[in-house]
Amino acid sequence: MGQKGLETLVGFFILLAIAGLVMLAFQVSNLTISQGSNTYEVKAQFDNIGDLKVRAPVTVAGVKVGQVANIVLDPKNYRATVFLRLDQSADNIPKDSSASILTAGLLGSNYISLSPGFDTQFLKAGDNISETHSAIILEQMIGQLLFSVNKDKAAAGDSDNADKS
């Protein structure tokens, strides 16, 4: 095999590796070349974000329109400030939309769902989503449920005693 054939094979080898890298980047890890111009950031404050993580999806009606860019604790009112990076294609979300933290499935990860409002003005970069619903913490819910069940039982027991006397 001459020098040319050898170099061609080496070239094929390198091209194959580059194709593999492209596959790993875009098909496997969903690398997005995010330019600042194609997204805009809004923020929302929550009482409790539960298990929400950076890079969690932001959806409208189940369609992904962006992701969580950053989460910080507001030092003044002890609420969590979540920065949402939304795609420029979803630039028509009304200003009075509400954000809620939901869980995908019973054991899934948390995500943010935006419910559109009726305002004719749209969200712009730097805006604040004022109406928010915190994450539902399963333990708190079970605690409340047990508490209310006990209360019902106690009330029922009281009325039984009242009947007897």
Added chain:
Amino acid sequence: MIAFVQRVGRVGLSVCTELGRAGFFLSKSVWRKPRSGQKLHLLAHTIFNSGVLSLPIIIVSGLFIGMVVGLQGFNILNKFSVTSELGQMVALSVVRELGPVVTALLFAGRAGSALTAEIGLMKATEQLDAMEMMGVDPLGRIMLPRLLGGFISMPLLTIIFCAVAILGGELIGVKWLGVDGGAFWSNMQSSVDFRLDVINGIIKSAVFGVVITWMAVYQGASSVPTAAGISHATTRTVVYSSLIVLGLDFVLTAMMMGGW
């Protein structure tokens, strides 16, 4: 008692000497004045030898390892009825661990041993000495292109291994066992991070490539120039570089998990 301590001391000293020699050997071969492109064809030759000729074994073993991980993962995940997470499991285990480590072990066996044997034979037949007599520096002419060829080939082979293994996992999971293709890829994409997983895997493989090639070329150059000496050197290359790869893998993983 004293004899035992003395033996420990001798072993320690010889290990240190060997390490120092190997270090000087590497630095002398690699850090030299770059001469014009006349050595590029030598580099192409060594990339062909250690990279292109390793492709069949890398692709076949990548395919089978991906398929096995897919099959094993499916059976485990099926117990929790979360087979849709199969893609994530295959991709993470291949990209983070199996890809770099298995490629490195195969590379040590396929390319490292060949390098050692080649250089050892050159030494045994006094080709290296003849070169020096002609005024050609064997470090630059023989060692440097082989070292660089190994450094370049190893990450490329790892990338190909990972891609093929993930396709193998998809073949088993989606085509054969009936996991939903969309869930397979989207769960994979949402959990694999390009920098944290893919790039770290490639960094690992680059480190392994340096260590294996260095070990192979040094063992060849320092081998005893006899038939038995060459065979010992070849064995040492494969055994030592496999052990070093596994040890370094733990250290690198601990560093990467700890966030440096």
